[in-house]
Amino acid sequence: IFMRQLLESVDYFHNKNIVHRDLKPENILLDDFLNIKVSDFGFATIVKSDQELTELCGTPGYLAPEVLAQSMYENxxxxxxxxxxxxxxxxxxxxxxxxxxxxxRRQMxxxxxxxxxxxxxxxxxxxDITEAPKNLIRRLxxxxxxxxxxxxxxxxxxFFHSQEQEDYQEYERTRRISQMFALIEELSKFRARRKFR
Structure with a gap:
């Protein structure tokens, strides 16, 4: 579910011609209802369809080879x-x-x-990891x-279709429980305010 949400987010901003350029776990936040929020668009830029970027930016372990090539080779x-x-x-x-x-340990x-x-x-x-997620990683x-x-x-x-039903039902159940606890907390605050009036 997490990867599905991340890819949906990436698909959304790519369709808006935005390249994030610093995706990493530290820039992916979870709200109370287990929805992800992509953050830190500091290196993000808007690109035209035929435009190529040349700036070296991002976090070393997450940089694509073509980004590294910008600083290693000419032309x-x-x-x-x-x-x-x-x-x-x-x-x-x-x-x-x-x-x-x-x-x-050695960055080079x-x-x-x-x-x-x-x-x-x-x-x-x-x-214990099946072939489907490994194949997706290989394709990325x-x-x-x-x-x-x-x-x-x-x-x-x-990968998203083989696990989808089972994982999605568990995700929705967890999400409903989180929403229920948030509602109970809000109701208890409301009730406490009424007592003091």
Whole structure:
């Protein structure tokens, strides 16, 4: 559900020609009803359909290879919306196994891993994860940005349809319980105010 909401958010601002450029877990907030809110649009920019960006910005572990290429090589093409989709792949990987795919104590080694899309599903945390989410991550963490899924394509991925009914029912149940507790809290405040009058 979390990834679905994130991709719906990304799809929305991409359709408004906005590139966030700094998607990471710290910039994704949850409200009381378990809805996500994408925050920190400090690096965000509006792009025209044929415009390429060249500024190096974002958080190192979530940068797409084409962003890093801007500072490493001369005369490389710019980048666009696809950088947000790479970051979504990194976020999904991190959420599922508890560690980012390219983390290394030495930043230069981490950047080399990003440039080569050098990550694995070999750690024990992946043993119980099915193939569908791994496939979605593979389709997002693609070096060539033209081969990377868009937000719309990612939302149509089988991962969201295989788990959707079961997860959505549990999500709605949890959401209703959260709303009920919020209502009870508001009613108790209202009742307390009436007692003091």
């Amino acid at each position: 490389v093409p710019g980048y666009g919306r696809e950088v947000d989709m790479w970051a979504c792949g990194v976020i999904m990987y991190t959420l599922l196994c508890g560690a980012p795919p390219f983390w290394n 080694m981490m950047l080399r891993s990003i440039m080569a899309a050098d990550y694995t599903f070999n750690s024990p945390e992946w043993d 963490l693609v070096i060539n940005p033209t081969e990377r899924l868009t937000a719309t394509q990612a939302l149509a991925h089988p």
